Amino acid sequence: MLNNSSNNDKVIKIFSGIRCLSKDQLPRYLEGRLTDVEKHLVEQHLADCDLCFEAIQALEKEANTDQYNDLTNKLQRYIHQSILPISHVQKVAQFTKKERTKENLLVYFWLIAFAVLGVSSVYVLRGHMRNAPPAPPRIVVSPATQAPATKESTEEAAHTEKTVTPQPIITTNHATPTGHASPATTSPTPNTTATPVKPATAPVAVDSVKLKQLAAERAAKKKAKLDSIAKVRAADLEAKKQDSLKKAAAAAAAEKEQQDRTDAEKQANAAKEKPVPPPPPEALKKEEPKKEVPAITNSDENLYRTAMQLQQQGSINEAMDRYRRIEANGNGRYVEMARYQLAICYRMKGQMGKARRMFKEVIKMDGSLKTAAQQALDTM
Amino acid sequence: MHQQLTSLSDKELISRTRKLKDREAEGVLMDRYSHLLVAITLPQLHKNPSLDPNVIFPGLLQRLSASLRTQSIYKANEWMLHIQRGFMAKQEKIVPFYPSREVRDFLHIENVVEKASTNTIDRQDLIVRLEQALQRLPEEDREILLEFYIEQKTFADLTASKGWNRDKVRQQLKAAKNKLAKLYINQSHVK
Known part of the structure; x- marks a missing residue:
């Protein structure tokens, strides 16, 4: 029936939302003073809106619209006075509130910042105190008290930084076992406790004083045995030499005899005084003490021992002097030990660079103290 | 500002009141419907002379503004009618408005x-x-x-x-x- 496009467009009007009647539309509708289009729009709206329809019905019953006008004016004035001014006051309040919260936030921020700073500084200080270098008197602590803790603590020392300081003392014990053991425990046999025993005593002496004593006794016995064997062998050698000399003298001419004798004497002297051929096998010394020449090593040993004593007593400089002398004399085994002790002395004095260099040299020498030096280097 | 607000639709005014806590928008909305509120309240005022318009309307406005903050309002005119009816029927009880x-x-x-x-x-x-x-x-x-x-x-x-x-x-x-x-x-x- 209504199929043209203009009518189709109007279908949409059925569901188009229209605003409620305004304050001046309402009386005009009631009085019929609206245009046709306006009236149609209002009626469209009235069909949907209960509020407006009710208002129109109520006003139609009203004979006099004075009360309505009066009340609406009052209500609007009330709204203007109560709500709108409040909004302005509220805006100011909101602004001040914003500012205040800003300030508060700033204050909180600084408080928190200072608190964090304080806590962190305390933490850092604590850490510093914990990691601070140890007091010097600690180093001078008597070795006897420190000795029992030796091996286990050395292993622990590798893990914890705290035990860095006691280590030098431990390593001194470790490195100079005979020096500690011989003067303290086996004082009656100071000369006999010579080089060959050191490797045997070194690990044993570590545990306790008793062990040390036992080790020292064992070492003394061994040395006594070895010494006696060496003496017997030396005597045999000399006898053999003399025999051969005699035989040669008998066989050779009278002139040659003299030369031979002088040669033999020279050989004997060389054997006694300068062990140029035997000393090179320093490593062999421990295993083959037969070829050893005790006269020269004795002086090194004495020097070393006195140096150790001096070091223990606290006069490091003098001890170092002696160690240097041993180093300069150049007897392999003792040089190594002297270097090691020198390194320890440097470390005690705080000259870490020199100590490190010394330790490295010891390692380079590839002797029995290599592992100890390596350990000391690692923990430095 | 006030002039700009009057040209906004009901929906926008309501959302402004809620989100921005804009009392001005609320005032404009109430102003827009004030004459209708008065018109629908008049018969009740006539019926019950003990009701004082100086007390009733501020109370009604308070109720409306409280409801405005809490309820979801699809159509302002229906919501207002509902609140007004609830307020006039029983002033103490607040009946929430649910659109059908x-x-x-x-x-x-x-x-x-x-x-x-x-x-x-x-x-x-x-x-x-x-x-x-x-x-x-x-x-x-x-x-x-x-x-x-x-x-x-x-x-x-x-x-x-x-x-x-x-x-x-x-x-x-x-x-x-x-x-x-x-x-x-x-x-x-x-x-």
Whole structure:
């Protein structure tokens, strides 16, 4: 029936939302003073809106619209006075509130910042105190008290930084076992406790004083045995030499005899005084003490021992002097030990660079103290 | 500022009041409906002379502003009527406002129409769908809708031609619209 496009467009009007009647539309509708289009729009709206329809019905019953006008004016004035001014006051309040919260936030921020700073500084200080270098008197602590803790603590020392300081003392014990053991425990046999025993005593002496004593006794016995064997062998050698000399003298001419004798004497002297051929096998010394020449090593040993004593007593400089002398004399085994002790002395004095260099040299020498030096280097 | 606010729609004013806590927008909204509030309250004031308009209206405004912050309002006029009725019936009790199913259907279609006004394709689609829904309406309902909306007959014309009073005409129109809305919604579900 209504199929043209203009009518189709109007279908949409059925569901188009229209605003409620305004304050001046309402009386005009009631009085019929609206245009046709306006009236149609209002009626469209009235069909949907209960509020407006009710208002129109109520006003139609009203004979006099004075009360309505009066009340609406009052209500609007009330709204203007109560709500709108409040909004302005509220805006100011909101602004001040914003500012205040800003300030508060700033204050909180600084408080928190200072608190964090304080806590962190305390933490850092604590850490510093914990990691601070140890007091010097600690180093001078008597070795006897420190000795029992030796091996286990050395292993622990590798893990914890705290035990860095006691280590030098431990390593001194470790490195100079005979020096500690011989003067303290086996004082009656100071000369006999010579080089060959050191490797045997070194690990044993570590545990306790008793062990040390036992080790020292064992070492003394061994040395006594070895010494006696060496003496017997030396005597045999000399006898053999003399025999051969005699035989040669008998066989050779009278002139040659003299030369031979002088040669033999020279050989004997060389054997006694300068062990140029035997000393090179320093490593062999421990295993083959037969070829050893005790006269020269004795002086090194004495020097070393006195140096150790001096070091223990606290006069490091003098001890170092002696160690240097041993180093300069150049007897392999003792040089190594002297270097090691020198390194320890440097470390005690705080000259870490020199100590490190010394330790490295010891390692380079590839002797029995290599592992100890390596350990000391690692923990430095 | 006030001038700008008066040109805003109800929805925008409500959202401003809520989100920005803008009391000014709330004032503009109340101002917009103040005369209608007075008009619908007048019969009750006449009926019950003990009611003092100087007390009633501020109380009503307070109730409205409290409800404005808490309730979801789809249509300001319906919400106001509901609150006013609740307030006049029992001042102590606050009855929350829930829009009915039909009202929501209506609202949905109104939104669709509003959107289609700027999009010709949507508009054509909507017109076709509404035509289809109209064809399925009972003859009586379709007739009254077409007379009222398309032939632009007034309430007075309709009362004269149908022999009903204005109230009846309005009820018939409303019922027909509801049916149409239901048909349209069901159609759109099928699509």
